[in-house]
Amino acid sequence: MHSTLSQSNGLQPLVLDGSQGEGGGQILRTGLALSMVTGRPLRIERIRAGRAKPGLMRQHLACVQAAVQVSGGQAEGAELGSQSLQFTPGAVQAGDYTFRIAGAGSCLLVLQTVLPALMLADGASRVQLAGGTHNPMAPPFDFLQRAYAPLLARLGVGLELALERRGFYPAGGGLLHAQITPATKALAPFDLLERGAPLAAWGEALAPGLARSVAARELEELGRRLGWTQEAGQLRTPGVRQHEGPGNAVMATLEYAQVTEVFCQFGERGLSAETVARKLAEEVRAYERSTAATGPHLADQWMLPLALAVWRTGQEARYTASELTDHTRTNAAVISAGLPVRVTTEPRDDGAILVRVFPQ
Template sequence: MIQLDGSYGEGGGSLTRVALALSALTGKEFTVTNIRAGRPNPGLKAQHLHAIKALKALCNAETNDIEIGSTELHFTPGKIKGGRYEIDIGTAGSITLLLQALILPSLFAPSKVTLHIKGGTCGKWQASVDYLQNVLLPHVTKFVEKIELKILRRGYYPKGEGEVELEISPKYKIKNFDTVSSFIEEINVPRINLTTQGTLEQIKGIVNVSFELQNKNVGERIVQSAEGELKKNGVPINVRVDYTHAPSIGGEIVIWAIYSVDGDVNFDNPTRLGSSELIEQGKTSESIGKEAAEELQEELESGAAVDTYLADQLIPFMGLLPGSTITVREISNHAKTNMYVVEKFLDVRFKVEGTTIQSQKDL
């Protein structure tokens, strides 16, 4: 059985989420102790608990008795199956962090998987559903026949109550193989190769804002500020504003840069760098747009082909595709933690040189 120390690296929830995803995919049971030991309030939070419950249904898994605050988890997976799954986090807990545990095994289910989730659509220390939709998911399309994320309702802190639906129609079905290793060898998926940026073509984005803030033109002011910072790049900028009804007042700007190589966008290995900033009390609209733009500009000027957050999310996929390589501006503690977990479940080793990460088959 695989033993994991939840205090490893940054000691957050990412370790448990990635372990759950890989356990469901590989059929390997694991135990993790010291869950979120590096956080002020250790143990499982609501979104972790709901991820575990959803995965128990998705792959007929068994666990020890767990609750919010539990610091130890024993997870024994069964076989992945398709179907529709309804998940209500019940708080503004992150929908995207929950999906971090669910997307990977769902890609290789024997039939279509539909995940209908209620919770927070953006928040602190997490990527929003807009980032997921426009920066991460383009890298996932090569694994499936179809993947579609619908944002049905925005949900901001503290009430949450946002709603999304993710539909995944698998192309490769792991049940047709004896082992994960044989499965990986047989699937005809291009390796992840993101080492140079290419040519910056355009910058796109979305500002989603509560209707209550429309009379102050919050969305437009954020866009104007961000565009003012980014216009020096000399490419088209298209950031739209979406005023929306939500149970709590809030919002966010998400922007992303799109690159081409020799005039073409590589759909197998798309180069997209993203950033985001929450709309919060005490911060002006102008400062919010400026901070998001400055964060993106830092990624653009670094020469990296993958932004810091995306690198964290791509590590498990690189484990499935040995021979993959990415360059990042900075290798985060999340990325290091994810590499530690992936190496426990898959026959792969990661090689890090400077800001380049490569996955290699463990011979």
């Protein structure tokens, strides 16, 4: 990858306001990722000012510590509750890493913090992650494996994910492994404007440590609302691994020729199994009514790796989104601040939103 420089080499710091837009942890994670890939020091103030408990929590500290480890960097203000952080990256090193989060904080968000740097490194990396794998505040493992990793492969980046044990809120305890193989040639940005032909669709209910009737009721309701059946293999109950749970998640996977989407809803105390399934069905139906390639979460997650490819090649790329969340708009602003690219969005006549990423 490009030589990573320090502040003494004259690079202007990337200065971010953690209260901008949706004011959450994504500003920190994207800022750390951009700092590592560009070599620009990062200064962020008012971290997570938009949250009920502002400042760094354990899962955010884990992201900072992972960035320090991967880049040989330094961090000031990396303490619980801190609302300001100064991060100075060193040279990113490919290698073997282990990152753990106590409790159910999402270890997948830690992976997404260091993935941009490792996918541009000079060799393959293996990362073991422990913590939450199915957390309501983060994309679940299945989303990264089925929806996100295949798009990275089209850029030229290998991301192989293996799940050893699921970790649900509030206990956590999940374990997964990631193999990251950088592109052998320049990243290859591409347009993702259509889904292509539908190939497969199915739902699955995860309910380790809970009564079997919970998953059965969820799948029955999901099948009723979406027209999916057990006989067609569209309603599934994956096996439970040792030491999983308790926890509950219901997921829907929609496979198309150009893209795969994964939607997820989580059970919680006081919420009926039927309500969880209904919310998931509504999410699926909203995506199916749209003509866009990406749903609201994939539209958000896809933006940074695509922007990196645009930056490295100088070639514009576009994709369509069914919806732009505040999270996505904030991510676009941070990316535009940290890279010499612009991200613009405009509604199309068919209701989809066109996202353009192009060099400045």
